[in-house]
Amino acid sequence: xxxxxxxxxxxxxxxxxxxxxxxxxxxxxxxxxxxxxxxxxxxxxxxxxxxxxxxxxxxxxxxxxxxxxxxxxxxxxxxxxxxxxxxxxxxxxxxxxxxxxxxxxxxxxxxxxxxxxxxxxxxxxxxxxxxxxxxxxxxxxxxxxxxxxxxxxxxxxxxxxxxxxxxxxxxxxxxxxxxxxxxxxxxxxxxxxxxxxxxxxxxxxxxxxxxxxxxxxxxxxxxxxxxxxxxxxxxxxxxxxxxxxxxx
Numbered sequence: 001x002x003x004x005x006x007x008x009x010x011x012x013x014x015x016x017x018x019x020x021x022x023x024x025x026x027x028x029x030x031x032x033x034x035x036x037x038x039x040x041x042x043x044x045x046x047x048x049x050x051x052x053x054x055x056x057x058x059x060x061x062x063x064x065x066x067x068x069x070x071x072x073x074x075x076x077x078x079x080x081x082x083x084x085x086x087x088x089x090x091x092x093x094x095x096x097x098x099x100x101x102x103x104x105x106x107x108x109x110x111x112x113x114x115x116x117x118x119x120x121x122x123x124x125x126x127x128x129x130x131x132x133x134x135x136x137x138x139x140x141x142x143x144x145x146x147x148x149x150x151x152x153x154x155x156x157x158x159x160x161x162x163x164x165x166x167x168x169x170x171x172x173x174x175x176x177x178x179x180x181x182x183x184x185x186x187x188x189x190x191x192x193x194x195x196x197x198x199x200x201x202x203x204x205x206x207x208x209x210x211x212x213x214x215x216x217x218x219x220x221x222x223x224x225x226x227x228x229x230x231x232x233x234x235x236x237x238x239x240x241x242x243x244x245x246x247x248x
Contacts, residue, residue, distance in 0.1 A: 008219050009242055010038035010064035012190065015224040016231050020045035025055045027232075034236045035248070038062040040221050041087070042095070049083050056087065064219045065091035065162070065188060067132065073118050081125050091128050091188060093162050099136040102146045112153025119158030130160040130188055138171035138178070145173065151185065162188035164223070169202050176203070176210035187218040195228050197241040208245060220247055 011031055013020050019027040024045035031039060039061055044052035056063060066089045072080055073094070084092055094115065102108045119129035131137075137147040151159060161182050165175040179186060189211060193200030211217045222242070227234045242248050 012223040067095035108149035116154035135171040166192040
């Protein structure tokens with residue numbers, strides 16, 4: 001059984017998507033040189049999973065989680081299990097769903113039930129399923145965020161949350177309140193802002209205070225989508241901000 005990281009930090013490789021696509025090994029070498037101890041995968045770029053696993057092992061980088069699609073879960077779940085076990089990734093994370101999939105409470109419940117079933121299957125292999133939100137999951141249905149309806153239709157042991165803090169803010173919901181709302185169901189936290197960490201609108205002192213108060217976060221995962229600098233410099237600055245916040 002894989003062991004989740006405890007109070008660690010990681011880099012979501014979507015932050016370096018073009019670099020990973022061109023040269024996975026060289027990009028991951030740069031990530032390790034910055035000081036990140038782990039990564040969250042979005043793809044293996046120009047490599048297959050076996051070669052990617054070797055690169056990660058050679059560099060001493062752990063895998064905190066793997067972003068996957070609903071199509072992946074539906075069509076190649078056994079392969080995903082093999083990949084996760086090879087990479088020693090404790091989490092498979094649903095990366096995204098189009099908003100039409102949760103346009104009503106009934107639709108939310110259907111998605112939650114489906115993910116509950118996949119999560120139960122994964123647990124048999126010592127793996128855990130989580131759901132990564134965008135802004136749409138914090139729209140309100142009958143006074144509750146979509147995310148709560150989806151998670152409420154699944155057993156906590158079968159479906160966890162990976163909250164993307166910038167998307168929560170973007171949706172007009174309180175990032176720190178989302179942490180308190182989810183409590184023990186929140187092992188993974190995506191640290192993201194409009195630009196590099198600490199340079200955007202998300203109130204990270206409040207966010208980190210909430211995360212520490214709840215005490216459930218196993219891994220703080222950096223994700224960068226917009227940049228003021230070249231991507232590798234941006235994620236280096238993010239790492240330095242993690243250090244300033246006392247997360248490293």
